[in-house]
Amino acid sequence: MEFVEQLKSQVDIVKTIGEYVRLKRLGSTGRYVGLCPFHQEKTPSFSVNQSRQWYHCFGCGVGGDVLKFVMEIDGLTFFEALKLLAERHGIPMPKRAGFSDEQSKLRGALYDIHLIAANLFQASLRAPQGAEARAYLAKRGVSAEMIETFALGYAEPSGQSLVRRLAQERFSPVDLDASGLVRKRDDGSRYDSFRGRLMFPIHDESGKVIAFGGRGMREEDQPKYLNSPETPIYRKTSVLYNLNRAKNGMRSSGRAVLVEGYMDVIGVYAAGIKEVVASCGTAFTEPQARKLHLHCDTVVINFDPDAAGADAAETKVIPRLLDEGLHVRVLALNGGLDPDEYVKQNGAEVYRVHLDSAAGYFHWLADRARARFDMRSAEGRMDAFKKVLMPAVEKLSDKLERAAVASDLADYLGVDRGVVLDQFKRAAADRRTPAPAAAPTGPAVPPLERMLLNALLASRVAREEILPGLSGAWIEDFVARDIFEALRAVSNATSGAAADSAADSDPNTGDAIAFRALEERLAPASQSLLRQIASADELTDGEVALEQARNCLHRMETGQRKRYLAALKAKVIAAQRNGQADEARSLALELMRAENAAAESTGASGGRISGNRA
Ligand code: UTP
Numbered sequence: 136m137e138f139v140e141q142l143k144s145q146v147d148i149v150k151t152i153g154e155y156v157r158l159k160r161l162g163s164t165g166r167y168v169g170l171c172p173f174h175q176e177k178t179p180s181f182s183v184n185q186s187r188q189w190y191h192c193f194g195c196g197v198g199g200d201v202l203k204f205v206m207e208i209d210g211l212t213f214f215e216a217l218k219l220l221a222e223r224h225g226i227p228m229p230k231r232a233g234f235s236d237e238q239s240k241l242r243g244a245l246y247d248i249h250l251i252a253a254n255l256f257q258a259s260l261r262a263p264q265g266a267e268a269r270a271y272l273a274k275r276g277v278s279a280e281m282i283e284t285f286a287l288g289y290a291e292p293s294g295q296s297l298v299r300r301l302a303q304e305r306f307s308p309v310d311l312d313a314s315g316l317v318r319k320r321d322d323g324s325r326y327d328s329f330r331g332r333l334m335f336p337i338h339d340e341s342g343k344v345i346a347f348g349g350r351g352m353r354e355e356d357q358p359k360y361l362n363s364p365e366t367p368i369y370r371k372t373s374v375l376y377n378l379n380r381a382k383n384g385m386r387s388s389g390r391a392v393l394v395e396g397y398m399d400v401i402g403v404y405a406a407g408i409k410e411v412v413a414s415c416g417t418a419f420t421e422p423q424a425r426k427l428h429l430h431c432d433t434v435v436i437n438f439d440p441d442a443a444g445a446d447a448a449e450t451k452v453i454p455r456l457l458d459e460g461l462h463v464r465v466l467a468l469n470g471g472l473d474p475d476e477y478v479k480q481n482g483a484e485v486y487r488v489h490l491d492s493a494a495g496y497f498h499w500l501a502d503r504a505r506a507r508f509d510m511r512s513a514e515g516r517m518d519a520f521k522k523v524l525m526p527a528v529e530k531l532s533d534k535l536e537r538a539a540v541a542s543d544l545a546d547y548l549g550v551d552r553g554v555v556l557d558q559f560k561r562a563a564a565d566r567r568t569p570a571p572a573a574a575p576t577g578p579a580v581p582p583l584e585r586m587l588l589n590a591l592l593a594s595r596v597a598r599e600e601i602l603p604g605l606s607g608a609w610i611e612d613f614v615a616r617d618i619f620e621a622l623r624a625v626s627n628a629t630s631g632a633a634a635d636s637a638a639d640s641d642p643n644t645g646d647a648i649a650f651r652a653l654e655e656r657l658a659p660a661s662q663s664l665l666r667q668i669a670s671a672d673e674l675t676d677g678e679v680a681l682e683q684a685r686n687c688l689h690r691m692e693t694g695q696r697k698r699y700l701a702a703l704k705a706k707v708i709a710a711q712r713n714g715q716a717d718e719a720r721s722l723a724l725e726l727m728r729a730e731n732a733a734a735e736s737t738g739a740s741g742g743r744i745s746g747n748r749a
């Protein structure tokens with residue numbers, strides 16, 4: 136598929152992945168690291184290699200090229216990933232039908248339906264029938280600019296306008312029913328799911344409309360918010376409202392502000408705090424915490440001051456954020472107002488000041504504990520500490536921070552400091568007992584083998600000199616044996632003329648191996664091993680590759696000879712001990728010959744492989 140190659144050569148993997156993950160550049164090696172978006176971790180083991188245009192996670196083993204990344208992170212099929220990247224880079228797709236499969240076609244139709252719906256709702260809000268909705272927004276203090284920014288709309292009450300509009304576009308009944316935006320009566324006729332509601336489009340991270348929340352505008356409109364159901368393009372538990380607009384702000388400010396509602400997001404955003412997001416009418420989830428962490432390290436929770444909001448913050452949100460390794464602050468606004476109302480009553484400046492001075496979550500928890508337990512008795516204070524604070528403080532991974540917070544809190548609650556620290560140590564010891572083994576990342580490749588492979592990957596000259604001599608017996612017990620063999624096969628297949636495709640070769644060397652060809656010959660475990668080896672620190676550059684390969688071979692050979700001689704010696708001794716005089720003598724002779732041969736070759740410069748191995 137030439138188009139795939141063409142696309143990949145025009146797409147920068149670092150830039151693309153960088154939209155989802157904060158990447159740090161490592162020196163001048165063209166390598167970048169960040170937190171892996173595919174598994175939970177607090178220190179970065181996710182690596183992106185710019186010259187080789189691939190990514191690899193040392194923690195969980197995932198890896199591949201830019202297309203694989205987009206497929207996995209956005210849950211797309213191959214075709215959809217291709218289309219997304221092509222669109223983003225303004226590369227026209229070849230107009231070949233049959234390129235796409237059923238699943239991608241359905242999802243493609245659903246994106247189209249949502250875009251059409253969003254446009255229709257926006258138009259209705261501006262039209263005469265949108266007067267009531269416009270008045271409602273005005274009453275709520277939502278400016279024209281925010282209406283535009285958030286693409287707010289109005290679903291008119293007839294229940295027919297979207298159905299009719301979609302009928303004009305000739306979507307299939309399957310597409311319509313899968314969208315969640317229309318409903319079917321028993322007689323087979325269809326009507327709009329959202330009627331007479333103010334519409335909040337929900338976007339995915341890349342800015343596509345994937346769902347809606349619809350707010351009723353009168354007391355009798357129940358439920359207050361109606362939300363899209365889950366569909367093939369909308370997985371509620373991993374979506375955050377406004378993430379598409381907030382992520383840049385999150386990166387520049389280093390924090391996210393987490394609120395409960397659509398209206399809160401808009402109110403806070405209007406106050407100039409763009410790094411604000413909300414979970415869409417669902418409990419806060421682990422994948423949502425993960426998404427926040429990919430863009431920033433601190434989350435300020437600013438929930439509604441009611442009991443439901445505070446309970447959710449205490450039991451769901453704070454623990455999940457801490458588990459994710461995020462710093463957590465809580466902004467509790469006075470006056471019983473939610474963020475949106477607060478901003479409106481007190482102004483953006485006052486809100487900002489409070490936001491910037493929001494305290495660590497433990498003080499907020501301590502205040503909650505005080506209100507719930509009898510703080511006059513020692514047991515009550517101890518209970519407050521154990522039930523409300525311990526579970527959260529325990530999640531702090533930094534030992535010193537934990538101890539400091541614990542003693543700080545003991546003072547704050549009037550609990551004996553010694554008793555608290557004692558409790559704390561006990562809990563920590565409990566947690567330590569079943570020490571989780573480090574994530575298995577497959578067999579470790581010995582350094583010499585790794586360096587040899589890197590040298591061969593980097594340089595054609597090295598491959599041509601070294602590979603023919605790496606016979607079956609020589610690489611028999613290599614950990615990365617499969618890779619060496621695949622390398623030999625690819626190298627043989629492509630030796631001679633301008634073999635490696637331009638898109639693949641390393642710009643520094645001009646003759647690095649074609650990685651894709653190599654990968655295609657490998658089982659997934661070996662592919663992962665290959666990426667691991669090739670992403671390791673010893674990046675070889677083409678000029679020194681041959682020298683490095685020769686040195687590795689020489690040192691491996693010497694090591695092998697040493698092991699061979701030691702084994703032979705042990706055999707001689709064993710034979711003598713067992714009284715097998717003849718056997719001992721012939722072994723001793725062999726040993727002598729081998730030692731002589733070794734002495735001869737040590738002076739010579741390495742590179743040739745001795746054929747006789749034990
Ligand atoms: P709120 O009731 O706090 O909504 O619910 P809000 O966004 O602040 O809206 P206003 O100010 O009352 O107009 C918080 C969030 O919970 C979800 C919505 O996502 C809402 O934004 N929710 C609420 C529902 O999904 N359904 C409901 O019936 C109510």
Ligand code: MN
Binds near residue numbers: 396399473475
């Ligand atoms: Mn509200």
